[in-house]
Amino acid sequence: MTTTELIIQLLITGLANGLIIALIALGYTMVYGIIELINFAHGDVMMLGCFLALTIVGLCGGEQLSPWIALPLLFLTVPFFTAGLNWSVEKLAYKPIREAPKLTALVSAIGVSFVFINIGMFWGGLPMDVFGGGGSAASAKSFPDLFGWSNLLGEQSAVLLTPRDVMVAAVTIPLMIGLTFFINRTRMGTAMRAVAQNPTAAKLMGIDVDRVIGLTFIIGGALAGVASVITALYTGSIHFQMGYRNGMDAFTAAVLGGIGNLPGAVLGALLIGLVRAVMEGYVPNGGQWSNTVVFALLILVLVFRPNGILGSRVREKV
Amino acid sequence: MRSWMTSTMRLLVGSALGTIFGSALIAVDTITIVSSLPRTGSANAQTTSMVNGIKMALDEYQRTLTVGGTNYSLTYEDWDDASPERGAWDPAVEAANADKAIRNPDVMVYIGTYNSGAAKIAMPKLNQAGLAMISPANTWPGLTKPNVGEANEPTVYRPSGSINYFRVVPADDIQGAVGAAWAKELGAKRVFVLHDRELYGQGIAKMFQQNAEKLGLTVVGTEGIDGKSGNYKSLINKLRLARPDLVYFGGTTETGAGQLAKDMQSGGLTAKLMGPDAFYNSALINAAGNAALENRVFITFGGIPPEQQTGKGKAFVDAYRTVYKIEPEGYAIYAYECTKVALDAMVRAGKKDRAAILQALRETKNYDGALGKWSFDDNGDTTLALMSGNTVVNGAFSFVKLLGQ
Numbered sequence: 001m002t003t004t005e006l007i008i009q010l011l012i013t014g015l016a017n018g019l020i021i022a023l024i025a026l027g028y029t030m031v032y033g034i035i036e037l038i039n040f041a042h043g044d045v046m047m048l049g050c051f052l053a054l055t056i057v058g059l060c061g062g063e064q065l066s067p068w069i070a071l072p073l074l075f076l077t078v079p080f081f082t083a084g085l086n087w088s089v090e091k092l093a094y095k096p097i098r099e100a101p102k103l104t105a106l107v108s109a110i111g112v113s114f115v116f117i118n119i120g121m122f123w124g125g126l127p128m129d130v131f132g133g134g135g136s137a138a139s140a141k142s143f144p145d146l147f148g149w150s151n152l153l154g155e156q157s158a159v160l161l162t163p164r165d166v167m168v169a170a171v172t173i174p175l176m177i178g179l180t181f182f183i184n185r186t187r188m189g190t191a192m193r194a195v196a197q198n199p200t201a202a203k204l205m206g207i208d209v210d211r212v213i214g215l216t217f218i219i220g221g222a223l224a225g226v227a228s229v230i231t232a233l234y235t236g237s238i239h240f241q242m243g244y245r246n247g248m249d250a251f252t253a254a255v256l257g258g259i260g261n262l263p264g265a266v267l268g269a270l271l272i273g274l275v276r277a278v279m280e281g282y283v284p285n286g287g288q289w290s291n292t293v294v295f296a297l298l299i300l301v302l303v304f305r306p307n308g309i310l311g312s313r314v315r316e317k318v
Numbered sequence: 319m320r321s322w323m324t325s326t327m328r329l330l331v332g333s334a335l336g337t338i339f340g341s342a343l344i345a346v347d348t349i350t351i352v353s354s355l356p357r358t359g360s361a362n363a364q365t366t367s368m369v370n371g372i373k374m375a376l377d378e379y380q381r382t383l384t385v386g387g388t389n390y391s392l393t394y395e396d397w398d399d400a401s402p403e404r405g406a407w408d409p410a411v412e413a414a415n416a417d418k419a420i421r422n423p424d425v426m427v428y429i430g431t432y433n434s435g436a437a438k439i440a441m442p443k444l445n446q447a448g449l450a451m452i453s454p455a456n457t458w459p460g461l462t463k464p465n466v467g468e469a470n471e472p473t474v475y476r477p478s479g480s481i482n483y484f485r486v487v488p489a490d491d492i493q494g495a496v497g498a499a500w501a502k503e504l505g506a507k508r509v510f511v512l513h514d515r516e517l518y519g520q521g522i523a524k525m526f527q528q529n530a531e532k533l534g535l536t537v538v539g540t541e542g543i544d545g546k547s548g549n550y551k552s553l554i555n556k557l558r559l560a561r562p563d564l565v566y567f568g569g570t571t572e573t574g575a576g577q578l579a580k581d582m583q584s585g586g587l588t589a590k591l592m593g594p595d596a597f598y599n600s601a602l603i604n605a606a607g608n609a610a611l612e613n614r615v616f617i618t619f620g621g622i623p624p625e626q627q628t629g630k631g632k633a634f635v636d637a638y639r640t641v642y643k644i645e646p647e648g649y650a651i652y653a654y655e656c657t658k659v660a661l662d663a664m665v666r667a668g669k670k671d672r673a674a675i676l677q678a679l680r681e682t683k684n685y686d687g688a689l690g691k692w693s694f695d696d697n698g699d700t701t702l703a704l705m706s707g708n709t710v711v712n713g714a715f716s717f718v719k720l721l722g723q
């Protein structure tokens with residue numbers, strides 16, 4: 001493998017992982033932008049989306065399922081489910097305490113996270129073949145391989161590009177462009193930016209703040225749902241504790257890029273993905289230090305730019 | 319007159335009560351066996367199977383035991399040494415379990431632990447208290463053997479100066495050696511050694527590496543990995559650069575063995591994957607799926623798998639299938655053997671006394687159990703050294719051959 005090939009390979013893996021983190025990070029950062037709440041349950045919403053995806057695949061025939069049926073099916077149902085879940089969380093756990101001190105909502109979010117983790121564990125114990133018959137609820141579950149293992153660059157190529165890597169980019173990039181368009185160009189997007197800037201003033205201008213907040217949670221949840229389908233297909237296994245790890249990466253990405261800032265979250269996520277790829281895929285014994293490097297980078301950025309990489313340049317949140 | 323009546327009545331009532339309570343006390347005298355195994359997290363399926371093994375041993379005795387002419391009822395308590403926060407064994411819980419066992423005067427034997435790291439916590443406490451501890455699953459050599467682990471091992475676990483810890487599984491120095499020999503037999507020339515940075519994983523990876531080098535295999539790289547990582551796609555890149563024909567992972571199903579197998583397959587790495595006994599549980603097949611494992615994964619296991627058992631071992635496996643309607647996991651028979659040898663030692667000790675039982679355990683020689691005929695050596699280790707090599711076929715573990723003969 002030449003140096004160029006090595007760099008391309010690290011870029012492919014790093015960007016694919018980074019894009020997945022970015023999808024989850026967008027959900028964190030949007031919610032923070034609107035109500036200044038760090039929604040710790042967000043990663044677990046994504047985890048439950050993964051369990052739904054596996055359940056659906058299991059009900060529809062497992063490994064035999066054609067990807068051309070599975071993909072539309074999953075991308076329609078799972079984001080719908082996670083969006084509804086995220087919306088209900090807002091209505092049940094955050095809205096009643098919206099006027100309370102910020103810390104109250106944070107504790108509420110952590111509580112919701114624990115509830116979801118336990119639901120995930122229970123879900124993994126259902127007596128289905130895809131869950132190993134339900135014998136060990138807490139173990140990781142293999143997600144059927146719907147794509148095969150071909151190298152799109154040909155079997156002789158040293159660089160490995162799988163259909164999975166392409167799928168990650170093909171789904172996430174248009175979604176992010178669409179989201180940017182929605183926030184910047186539509187009436188509802190304008191309303192969201194208005195609420196983010198000043199909820200009271202937005203209310204005085206006749207904006208239905210509750211509806212805007214609800215919509216933010218729906219969009220964030222739907223993005224988490226897309227992320228769950230992609231994660232399940234990309235990594236090939238799911239686990240009831242995966243929400244914590246993915247959520248932590250995404251949250252770090254959001255803070256790194258400047259929390260509340262959409263392009264910042266994507267930038268932060270890609271940075272984390274690439275740092276991890278280099279540490280784990282190239283630096284000798286780097287795998288055990290990748291977390292250290294990521295968090296050291298976070299501290300370094302926060303020391304010199306307390307609002308994150310893009311946080312201070314763009315004043316408007318959402 | 320009146321006072322005489324009263325005192326006679328008092329005497330009668332008193333003696334009657336004495337008889338009732340006295341006999342009741344004799345009837346309820348118990349010997350308690352406890353186990354401290356991880357019940358929270360992905361090791362739970364394995365633990366359930368081990369607990370089933372313990373219960374089967376006790377049921378064979380109808381839960382009563384005659385020790386030195388006295389009848390005792392056998393009670394068993396199934397303790398969890400894991401916590402939800404860690405999703406695996408927890409040092410604080412393990413320490414609390416050990417203390418609880420020491421405080422209860424009826425507890426005569428402590429069965430555990432599953433993880434060698436947890437054993438390190440409980441061993442010195444139980445040693446000080448003179449309570450026997452038997453592990454069905456600990457394989458870290460340093461727990462019992464000098465000069466193979468840390469410099470202060472194993473004396474640091476024996477503050478009282480004598481031995482109270484026993485195990486019925488062969489330790490990892492043996493497992494590492496048979497693993498390396500098997501790797502060579504499988505045609506491996508270049509091996510990459512990974513470990514999960516935990517006591518067990520790092521220890522066995524080191525043993526494997528030393529033995530592999532001794533056998534003339536080239537170790538093309540070693541690496542500690544993050545057992546909780548979401549995926550190992552980047553790591554696979556590093557492996558591809560090193561071009562190994564076999565990857566050894568000193569780790570467990572809980573620390574990413576399944577994900578590693580999965581990513582090796584999806585990353586186009588055709589090298590074989592070899593792992594220690596902690597791969598040998600159904601959770602691995604759950605996590606990785608058959609395609610990533612079939613004839614690609616090679617697992618050394620400290621003993622003979624359930625379906626290969628003969629004699630008393632086969633009788634156990636058959637009985638297990640009848641009672642629980644499911645295949646026993648790899649360690650169930652070891653938990654069963656722990657319990658049986660403990661009960662045997664109690665009978666030989668002839669009294670309900672921790673020191674006497676401990677002495678009887680130390681003197682266990684040529685015990686004819688489900689695992690064959692074996693003894694405890696001076697370190698508390700089993701004299702068994704026979705292991706098995708296994709792979710996965712059709713979504714189930716499949717025995718390949720006996721190792722270490």
